[in-house]
Amino acid sequence: MLDFDSILVLLVILFIIVSLFFDIVGAGFTFVIAITTLSAFRVITPADVLSGFANEQIMNIIMLLLLGDVFRRTTVLDIFFDKxxxxxxxxxxxxxxxxxxxxxxxxxxxxxxxxxxxxxxIHNWSKKNKTPVSRLLMPLSFAAILGGSATLIGTSTNMIVNGLVVDQVIVPNLKPLEIFDFAYVGVPMVFIGIIYMMLVGDKLLPNKIDFIDVNSNAKRDYLFELQIKNGSDFIGVQRSKVPFLKNEGFILVEVLRNGTLYQQIDHNFIFEEDDIMTFAGNKKRIADLINADKNLVIPSIGMFSKRKSSEVIEIVISHKSGMIGKKIKQENFRGDYDATVLAIHRNGENLTGEIANVELRAGDALLLMTGNQFDRLSKASNEFYTISKIKEIKRLGIFRTFVLIAGILLVITLNVIGVGKLFTGLLVLLIITQLLKIVKPKDLAKSVDYQLALIIALSLALGLAMIKTGVADMLANGVLYLFEPMGKYGMLVGIYIITSILAAFITNKAAVAIVFPISLSIALQLGVDTTPYILVVAYAAAAFNNNLHDCYCTNS
Structure with a gap:
């Protein structure tokens, strides 16, 4: 006979599933309501609720996310991917x-x-090579999911499972998972997955039109310039044979050569050194072109390309601006604002000629490349309004790049050989990134996913409630009844299926929180090694990684 506490826990689990499936109040608030209800009826104590926030794995997840964001904000991975x-x-x-x-x-x-x-x-390569972007985004998602399932720190889901292992009270003295416990199954699956995609999956990939790119190509608003550098491979080459110009992210409008403007650029047009090519393209594509090709340079950048830190921002000339009626080259953007003009957009008018000679009007939108002093110098200015930041560019230099890469490798190595804790190593590495000014403290603080931390901590409390009330044992008996005739391997398959279904319709974090105590109870009742029953929950949840689907649409 179920008591009141058990019935309440079952109702709370049902509420979580329904709320997340229909997205009633959002994932974070769903768990807040659920755990608050359990605490209000004294199913779990306030200490039980708060114990999740003291779990070491939550901080490890947050710090790994922060380090990932450090890599994203710098050019370390960009340089690597370029090669x-x-x-x-x-x-x-x-x-x-x-x-x-x-x-x-x-x-x-x-x-x-x-x-x-x-x-x-992927977007740029697919445009250049006339390949549907969906054929590359899906393999990207699969590779990220497969690789993340190969180690403890590969995904936050794996680390949540380890956090549940640490906090559980079902199996006394159960050891936490090690970093490569996932590798015995995860690494072979990486190889199998890649081989499958190359031989079979490639033939099944969709050929979807990229509606985002269609939209952006219809808005080739900004006018910007690129100059052919001394020693460029493009010198003496016909337009039809320049690979760079096959990119669909922009259109070649005209070419300025020794003061002469060429507006009819056919396929036989031959480029010369110092030719200034004028393009029309979207703002994000322009930002990506900075230092993107060794053969070309944006003429206005100059020494900005050597700076360790800069930003590409979008501004609009105000109606009271003193810049109105003046040519861009007459305005001292570099001296007055620590900035240089990259591109210009004007509604309802096709601009021609050299950008530096364009007379500014109210409402003109400019893309600027700015230095560290821009915010201070432009703060009191009424000349223009800052609309948005398009891209942040950070160049670490050899020493700081080495420290960042060597640091993460050292932290992982020390953890593997048992010399240092992952928590301590990641914390030290984050402090070093601050001391070396690799990333600003305020930017790091903005990168913290507080909702993720809240969901994980409260998931641990939910698992504890299931264990304390006996709901985990009760549900484990139900699963045993269904899958025990299939043997221990059939039982693992059953747990995998249940976790996968839950992860597909709610979040994988919630699926793990619900299924983990059930899976562990099953292992205890069968009297078998608990490790496979722990890992199968993580593998199943990771296989239906909703984060990648929702954020990047790589699975759709």
Whole structure:
């Protein structure tokens, strides 16, 4: 006979499933309501609720996310990916390079910022090579999920499971998972997954039109310039044979050569040194072009390209601005605002000629590349309004790059050999990033996912409530009844299916919180090793990683 506490826990679990499935109040608030209800009826104590926030794994997850964001904000991975994808000629070749690089990186770096960094490369390469972007985004998602399942720190889901292991009271003296406990199944699955995608999956990938790109191509608003550098491979080459111009992210409008403007640029047009090419394109594509090709340079940048830190921002000239009626070259943006003009947009008018000679009007939108002093110098200015920040560019230099990469490798190595704790190592490394000014403290603080931390901590409290009330044992008996005739392997398959279904319809974090105590209770009742029953929950939840689906649409 179920008592009141058990019935309440079952109702709370049902509420969580329904609320997350229909997205009634959001994931974070759903768990707040659920755990507050359990605490109000004294199913769990306030100490039980708060114990999750003291779990070491939560801080490890947050610090790994912060380190991933540090890599995203710097150019470390950008430089690496530039070299990796430079010589990929076919979609299959690109996919192979991408998957063999992303999978091992995802095993040690959080896959969310990793995927965020890679998406622009995939979009640009697919445009240039006339390949549907969906054929590359899905393999990116698969590689990130497979790689993340190979180690303890590969995904936050794995670390949540380890947090549940630490906090559980079902099996006395149960040891926490080690960093490579996942590798025995995870690493072979990475190889199998890559081989499958290359031989079979490639034929099943969709050919979807990228509606985002169609939209952005219809808005080729900004006018910007690129100059052919001394020694460029483009010198003496016909337009039809310049690979850079095959990119669909922008249109070549005209070419300025020794004061002469060429507006009819046919396929036989031959480029010369110092030619200034004027393009029309969207603002994000322009920001990506900074230092993107060794053959070209944005004329207005100059020494800005050597700065350790800069930003690309969008401004609009105000109606009371003293810049109105003046040419861009007459305004001392560099001296007055620590900035330089990259591009200009004017509604309802096609601009021609050299950008520096364009007379500014009220409402003109400009893309600026700014230095560290821009905010201070422009704060009191009424000349323009800052609309948005398009891109942040950070160049670490050899020493700081070495410290960042060597630091993360050292932390992982010390943890593997049992010399240092992951928590301590990550904390020290984050402090070093601050001391070396690799990233600003305020930017790091903005990167903290407070909702994720809240969900994880309260998930641990939910698991504790299921154990204390006997609900975990009761549900475990139900699963045993269904799958025990299939043997111990059939039982693992059953747990995998249940976790996968829950993860597909609610969040994988919630699925883990619900299924973990049930799976552990089953292992205890069967009298078998608990490790497979712990790992199967993590593998199933990671296979339905809703974070990648929701954030990047790589599974849709």
């Amino acid at each position: 990796v994808f430079k010589y990929a000629k076919t979609p299959k070749h690109f996919m192979f390079r991408m998957m063999t690089v992303v999978a091992p990186l995802s095993a040690f770096l959080n896959n969310t910022p990793l995927v965020a960094i890679l998406i622009p490369y």
